Amino acid sequence: MGDKARIYEYVSYEEFEKIQNENPNKLEYDNGYIYLMTPVHPNHDRVKNKIASELIKFLGFESCDVFTSDVAVVFESNEEKYEFQPDVMVCCDDKFQGSKYKGIPKLIIEILSYATEYRDKGLKLKIYEKFNVPEYWIVDIREEQIIVYSTNTNGKYLSSNIYTKNMIVKSSLGININVNDIFSVIK
Structure with missing residues (x-):
């Protein structure tokens, strides 16, 4: 999930789950788009x-x-x-x-x-x-x-x-x- 532009690219739910498992941050999925939650x-x-x-x-x-x-x-x-x-x-x-x-x-x-x-x-x-x-x-x-x-x-x-x-x-x-x-x- 390195660069910030990634959150604006469409990803499948399966890709989201993989990113979620590799990322310590809190993430939400919006029908193809990932949102990084802030503290x-x-x-x-x-x-x-x-x-x-x-x-x-x-x-x-x-x-x-x-x-x-x-x-x-x-x-x-x-x-x-x-x-x-x-x-x-x-x-x-x-x-x-x-x-x-x-x-x-x-x-x-x-x-x-x-x-x-x-x-x-x-x-x-x-x-x-x-x-x-x-x-x-x-x-x-x-x-x-x-x-x-x-x-x-x-x-x-x-x-x-x-x-x-x-x-x-x-x-x-x-x-x-x-x-x-x-x-x-x-x-």
Whole structure:
């Protein structure tokens, strides 16, 4: 993966997996194109960990698992294939093939950063919607708000709500999380 131009060349998923195995960096696959993920600000990780711990506390480990950052989810159809590493995802079935999840998570959460904001609000929203992820949260640390897309019917989110300070995020999973608690970890 030596030169930076390589990330803009089309590569097959098989080539991506080979590059991924040889490369210590975090990579995502966008239907033929590789994206090198950059390190995040500590607040990004603090918020991610706070959300994950709240989800684990609510869900326990009985029916669903909560995964963070380094677990990949693969979405594919006859025409396209994507592999992302969401900041947080909730999976309620065991559809792993090796280390990659090949099912549809019940919830995906992406925390915006300068490097990923465009993809999280654009491409990933479109892909999660298209592949029927029931609920998708976009967490904006700068604005201290959470946008929740839900009620995915036939590949379209029918509902989106913005949660800000002093509000409770009400998830379709029955989870209620206080927005103030999530952003209380920011330093």
